[in-house]
Amino acid sequence: MLHFERWKIIAIVATCLAGILFALPNFFSKETVAAWPGFMPKRQLALGLDLRGGAHLLLAMDTAELKKDWLANQKEDVRKQLRTAKIGFSAIGASGDALQVRLVKPEETEAALKELRKLIQPIGNAILGTSGRDVSVEPGDEPGLILITPTEPGLQERVANAASASIETVNRRINALGTAESTIVRQGRDRILIQYPGLTDTRQLKELIGKTAKLTFHSVHPSVSAEEAKQTRVPIGYKVYESDERDEVRQGAGYVLAETPVVHGDDLVDAQPSFDERTNEPIISFRFNQAGARRFGAFTKDHVGEPFAIVLDEKVISAPVIREPILGGTGQISGNFTVESANNLAIQLRSGALPAKLTIVEERTVGPSLGADSIEAGKLAGLIGCLSTAILTIAYYGTFGVYAVIGLIVHGLLIVALMSLIGTTLTLPGIAGFVLTIGMAVDANVLIYERIREELRTGKTPISAIDAGFTRAFVTIADSQLTTLAAAVIMFWLGSGPIRGFAVTLTIGILTSVFSAVTVTRLLVAMWIRYSKGRGRALEVPV
Amino acid sequence: MFLVPDFKGHDFFPHNLRLPFMRYKGLCFGLSLFFMALSLVLFFTLSFNFGVDFKGGSLIEVQAKSGAADIAAMRKSLDGLGIGEVQIQSFGTESDVLIRVEQQPGGEDAQQAALKKVVDALGDGFVQRRVEVVGPAVSSELRTTGVIAVLASIVAIVVYVWFRFEWQFALGAVVALTHDVLVTAGIFSLFQLQFDLSIVAALLTILGYSVNDTVVVSDRIRENMRKFKKMDLNELLDISINETLSRTLLTGLTAIAGILALYFFGGEVLRNFSFAMLFGILIGTYSSVFIAAPLLGYLGVKRDLGAAAAATKPAGGKAGANPTIR
Numbered sequence: 001m002l003h004f005e006r007w008k009i010i011a012i013v014a015t016c017l018a019g020i021l022f023a024l025p026n027f028f029s030k031e032t033v034a035a036w037p038g039f040m041p042k043r044q045l046a047l048g049l050d051l052r053g054g055a056h057l058l059l060a061m062d063t064a065e066l067k068k069d070w071l072a073n074q075k076e077d078v079r080k081q082l083r084t085a086k087i088g089f090s091a092i093g094a095s096g097d098a099l100q101v102r103l104v105k106p107e108e109t110e111a112a113l114k115e116l117r118k119l120i121q122p123i124g125n126a127i128l129g130t131s132g133r134d135v136s137v138e139p140g141d142e143p144g145l146i147l148i149t150p151t152e153p154g155l156q157e158r159v160a161n162a163a164s165a166s167i168e169t170v171n172r173r174i175n176a177l178g179t180a181e182s183t184i185v186r187q188g189r190d191r192i193l194i195q196y197p198g199l200t201d202t203r204q205l206k207e208l209i210g211k212t213a214k215l216t217f218h219s220v221h222p223s224v225s226a227e228e229a230k231q232t233r234v235p236i237g238y239k240v241y242e243s244d245e246r247d248e249v250r251q252g253a254g255y256v257l258a259e260t261p262v263v264h265g266d267d268l269v270d271a272q273p274s275f276d277e278r279t280n281e282p283i284i285s286f287r288f289n290q291a292g293a294r295r296f297g298a299f300t301k302d303h304v305g306e307p308f309a310i311v312l313d314e315k316v317i318s319a320p321v322i323r324e325p326i327l328g329g330t331g332q333i334s335g336n337f338t339v340e341s342a343n344n345l346a347i348q349l350r351s352g353a354l355p356a357k358l359t360i361v362e363e364r365t366v367g368p369s370l371g372a373d374s375i376e377a378g379k380l381a382g383l384i385g386c387l388s389t390a391i392l393t394i395a396y397y398g399t400f401g402v403y404a405v406i407g408l409i410v411h412g413l414l415i416v417a418l419m420s421l422i423g424t425t426l427t428l429p430g431i432a433g434f435v436l437t438i439g440m441a442v443d444a445n446v447l448i449y450e451r452i453r454e455e456l457r458t459g460k461t462p463i464s465a466i467d468a469g470f471t472r473a474f475v476t477i478a479d480s481q482l483t484t485l486a487a488a489v490i491m492f493w494l495g496s497g498p499i500r501g502f503a504v505t506l507t508i509g510i511l512t513s514v515f516s517a518v519t520v521t522r523l524l525v526a527m528w529i530r531y532s533k534g535r536g537r538a539l540e541v542p543v
Numbered sequence: 544m545f546l547v548p549d550f551k552g553h554d555f556f557p558h559n560l561r562l563p564f565m566r567y568k569g570l571c572f573g574l575s576l577f578f579m580a581l582s583l584v585l586f587f588t589l590s591f592n593f594g595v596d597f598k599g600g601s602l603i604e605v606q607a608k609s610g611a612a613d614i615a616a617m618r619k620s621l622d623g624l625g626i627g628e629v630q631i632q633s634f635g636t637e638s639d640v641l642i643r644v645e646q647q648p649g650g651e652d653a654q655q656a657a658l659k660k661v662v663d664a665l666g667d668g669f670v671q672r673r674v675e676v677v678g679p680a681v682s683s684e685l686r687t688t689g690v691i692a693v694l695a696s697i698v699a700i701v702v703y704v705w706f707r708f709e710w711q712f713a714l715g716a717v718v719a720l721t722h723d724v725l726v727t728a729g730i731f732s733l734f735q736l737q738f739d740l741s742i743v744a745a746l747l748t749i750l751g752y753s754v755n756d757t758v759v760v761s762d763r764i765r766e767n768m769r770k771f772k773k774m775d776l777n778e779l780l781d782i783s784i785n786e787t788l789s790r791t792l793l794t795g796l797t798a799i800a801g802i803l804a805l806y807f808f809g810g811e812v813l814r815n816f817s818f819a820m821l822f823g824i825l826i827g828t829y830s831s832v833f834i835a836a837p838l839l840g841y842l843g844v845k846r847d848l849g850a851a852a853a854a855t856k857p858a859g860g861k862a863g864a865n866p867t868i869r
Contacts, residue, residue: 050812058681060651200671203662206655359651363658363676370604370672370812377810385804389797396793398552429744432805432813436748436820439801440755443794447759450790453554476762479707483758484751486699491747494692499744506748532549542549 002467002526012523015515016410022417043420048427048501051375053368054197055205059170061190062357066162067155071099074135074148077119085115099148106144113137113146123157134158159190166358167192170209192358200367209358215265215349218257218309219299220319226254244315255316257309262299265312267292271349273342276334282342283334286349293329301325310349318345378431385435386412389442397449399542403524404445404517411441411509411516418508427501437509443480444517448473449543462541463529470522477518485510556789564784565777568837575722575834582729589732594739595675597689599646599682601658604634604673605665611637612669620664626657635811639672651678689743693724696747700754704761711842712761715835716754722830723753727823737815745819752798753827756791757835763787764836768846777840784836795828 004012025033025044033042049056071094078101082089088104089112103112121134134154140147150158163186170192171184182196199205221229221238229240239259271286288296299308300322309319310333320333337345390408394401415434419426452469460468488510491503595602605612614631617640621629630643644661647653654676662671677685697720705713724746731738763783771779799821806817 060680202674203659359678360655360676361651361678362681363655363674365671365674367670367672369606369670374810374812377808377813381804381807381809381813384808385801388800388804392793392797392800394552396552396554398550399547401552402547428810428812429741429816432809432816432820433748435801435805435809436798439798440752440794442797443755443790446790446793446797450787450793453558454786457558472766476759479762480755480758483700483703483754486703487696487747487751487754490692490696490699491744494688494695495744495747499692499740499747502744502748506751540549542551543554 002463002470002522002529004523004526009523012519016413016520019410019414019417022421023413026416026420041420043423045416045420046423046425047371047375048425048430049195049197049364049371050366050428051371051378051426052197053200053366053371054195055199055202056362056364057194057196057202057205057209057360058187058362059166059192059194059209059358060361061159061162061166061192062359063155063159063190065357066158067097067150068094070150070158074099074119078116078148081115081119082112085111087112087115097149100140101146101148103144103146109139109144109146113139116146116148119148121154123151123153156189163190163192170194170358174205174208191361198368200365202363202365206360209360215268216261216311217263217296218261218311219303220307220309221256221258222306224256226256229256230254241309241311241314241316243319244312244317245319255309255319257311257316261311262308263288263292263296265349267295268349271346273339273346274332276332279334281334282337282339283332284337284342284346284349285330285332288329290329293327296329297325297327301327374428374431378428382431382435382438386438389438393442393445397445397543399528400449400452400521400525401543403521403528404442404449406524407445407516407521408438408441410520411512412438414512414516415505415508418512419505424504424508425501426505429499429502430505433502433505433509437506437513440484441509441513441517444473444477444513445521447476448518448521452541452543456541456543466525466529466541470518470525474518477514481510481514556792558789560788561781561785562788563781564832565781565837565840568833568840571833571837575830578729579722579725582725582732585729585732589735591728591732591738592735594737595643595677595682596739597682597686599654599677599679601642601644601654601661601677602673602675603642603644603658603661603671605640605642605669606672607638607640608668608670612640614640617642617665621661624657624660624664626660629661639811640669646679646682651680654678685740689740692743693746693750696750697721697724700750704754704758707758708761708765709844711839711844712764712835714842715761715838716757718838719757719830719835720750720753722834723749723823723826726826727819730822731819736818739815741813741816742819745816745823748820749823749827752824753830756794756828756831759790760784760787760831760836764839768844772846776843780836780840784832788832791828791832795824798824 022041022043024040025036025042030044033040033044036042075092075094078092078099079089082101087108089101090104091100091102093100101112101116103109116137119135120137123132123134132153133151134157136147136149136151138147138149139145167184167186174182174184174194174196182194182199184192184194187193194205194209196205218241221235224235224238226240229235229238234240234256237259238256241255241257243254267289268286271284274283274285275281276283304322304324307319307321309316311317318333318335320335333345386408390405393404393408397404412434415437448469451473452465455465455468456462485507488503488506491499492507495503591597607613612633614633618629618631621631621642626647627645629645630641632641633639634641642661644657647657658674658676697717700720701713701717704716727746727749728738730736731742760783763786764780767774767779767783767786771782774782802817802820802824805813806821809817
């Protein structure tokens with residue numbers, strides 16, 4: 001156990017040096033590190049939101065609403081399909097999870113099934129192959145009744161699509177806020193996690209996310225005003241929408257709009273704030289996709305001179321007048337915009353329709369002052385914890401105790417180096433985990449040294465006692481570290497938030513402690529033996 | 544060596560101490576069972592003072608911009624908001640205040656609405672230091688995963704111990720671990736300390752620490768079973784516990800030193816966590832000495848089988864575990 005081959009010594013020393021090198025950037029400020037020559041590692045430990053301050057928001061998509069919307073879309077398609085095929089139906093309605101189609105002539109069921117099955121979309125993509133269908137079209141339990149039911153994989157794909165669209169939208173909205181190194185990721189089936197470092201006042205963020213409802217473009221009723229409609233009755237096929245325009249003159253008036261939108265927000269490709277070339281006023285330019293362009297073109301051709309309404313969140317955000325037919329799909333909205341309001345409207349437009357309503361199900365925000373306090377407290381606790389451990393160890397084990405402490409220092413540096421390298425974030429529970437691993441790493445040394453002392457008491461020679469100490473203790477160390485590792489891995493696997501940060505540090509700490517406490521200390525002890533022998537004295541174990 | 548002169552450490556441990564642990568195993572078992580039962584009773588009567596993580600609702604830590612926070616005035620302005628019971632307590636310093644709002648009926652959005660009311664009512668005199676809002680869906684998930692994490696850890700650990708030792712050791716470990724978790728949680732129930740996610744992390748770490756202790760003692764028992772083939776089992780267990788006692792106590796001491804540092808200097812946020820750890824390390828140390836090992840005295844271990852397993856297992860384990868050694 002005490003003989004080291006040359007290459008092993010080199011490997012151990014190299015590992016320690018690498019540890020120092022990669023841990024080094026953390027002891028200097030960001031600016032200092034940036035000025036270092038290119039070959040030096042520059043990665044610093046990423047601090048978690050609880051230490052640097054920031055907001056953590058977990059959003060959930062409303063999958064029930066998603067389903068409802070999907071059925072509504074499906075309804076349109078079914079109606080169109082049956083009409084083209086000239087199959088008469090008396091009603092199409094959603095009932096529970098399914099869409100019910102009631103045919104006028106039950107004998108047309110077969111033909112209708114055939115037509116409607118054309119609507120079935122395969123799930124999956126061309127590369128990975130398709131794996132099923134999005135809906136099932138089956139005859140119901142009465143003659144002339146057809147049931148169209150979304151399949152489970154179909155729903156899941158729908159949710160997945162909505163999630164990616166929502167992430168995209170949230171991302172765009174947040175980036176629109178300005179400086180953001182925020183991360184937005186999907187979590188589980190229908191959740192989205194936003195982490196936004198440095199942000200403490202989440203009101204603006206929530207407002208941006210909260211504006212979730214859909215973007216639609218509607219025609220305005222040519223004659224009836226909102227006041228009239230409210231006093232008498234709303235014309236059939238129309239609905240009163242409140243106004244949410246920034247322009248204060250129009251606030252509260254409201255509009256009477258066609259219930260069925262002309263174009264959906266999904267069809268909007270882009271919207272950007274810009275300036276009118278002639279008047280130099282802020283405007284918004286927008287662009288539709290082909291389907292949207294076709295519908296919007298047809299609509300504007302028939303309604304020149306009339307206003308149309310842009311509805312976001314069931315509220316009219318703008319109602320510009322159509323000056324000329326917009327046939328190519330691109331157009332401009334002008335009006336009394338300031339640079340800011342033009343920008344806002346463009347963002348609202350661009351974010352388009354969030355396909356599903358997002359609800360905040362968890363929020364954790366830490367202010368920068370608390371974060372800084374936590375870092376200070378963590379540093380102090382870490383320092384005092386390490387010092388007291390070191391003093392105890394040296395007082396109890398003498399020179400070998402010093403070696404153990406050197407091992408502990410290597411252990412600490414390696415944790416910092418590994419965490420910087422891998423890019424895991426350090427959280428407050430992570431600091432607690434760090435302090436704990438220091439206390440636990442010393443356990444390996446305690447096991448070894450107690451064993452050496454025991455062997456010495458049975459009358460063994462120093463060298464064989466030391467050798468036996470390391471050999472015998474190692475089995476125990478491996479067993480005890482592996483069991484702790486089992487617990488740490490489960491913590492990481494099942495844990496959330498704070499538990500994970502803790503588990504990461506604990507896991508890395510267990511791995512490095514075996515190296516530092518067993519290998520590094522053993523090398524130091526082996527060198528001590530060689531050195532002491534070289535001085536020609538009788539060997540006396542200083543434990 | 545080069546820079547460090549040789550000096551002996553101060554070995555203050557009385558190594559020839561032979562405490563008769565097994566003589567009192569009946570008493571220890573009785574006490575341990577009593578405390579486990581008491582903890583269970585506490586769970587069902589007092590329940591827990593769950594934090595927002597598990598109960599849902601909001602937690603807002605604010606700091607008065609100048610001077611001390613006027614808690615009475617805050618209570619007055621927050622009580623009339625119609626958001627149920629609002630707990631207000633000072634937190635650490637006199638300008639720091641912790642506000643807890645219970646979970647609101649009416650789903651996820653209602654929590655955010657309550658938070659907004661509180662923030663608006665507090666006005667501009669405060670800086671928000673921390674906000675935690677957990678809705679009903681997430682809190683129930685956190686409860687489930689917390690319980691699963693603790694149970695899964697116990698299972699994983701026990702399977703490992705079973706694999707490396709005899710089943711009697713695994714049974715001893717599972718009883719000791721269950722004891723540690725139950726009694727630590729029982730203390731949190733008794734004193735109605737805030738029980739949140741960090742306490743689950745503490746419980747999991749206590750499990751790791753406790754099994755660490757148990758494994759060290761078990762290793763020694765196995766080794767001694769090989770060495771003293773004919774010795775009475777109770778005497779052998781006594782010797783094994785005594786032989787490892789110096790390491791058990793010293794490691795406990797260093798771990799406690801680290802945790803005390805966390806408790807006193809780690810800040811208000813870590814205080815409950817450190818308390819759980821402190822208590823858990825004491826309990827974990829107790830359980831491996833007074834529960835896991837003595838249980839073997841009751842169960843009995845097949846000696847020849849143990850010797851045969853010990854003869855093959857350590858060799859295989861050593862070679863497989865770390866090829867870089869030697």
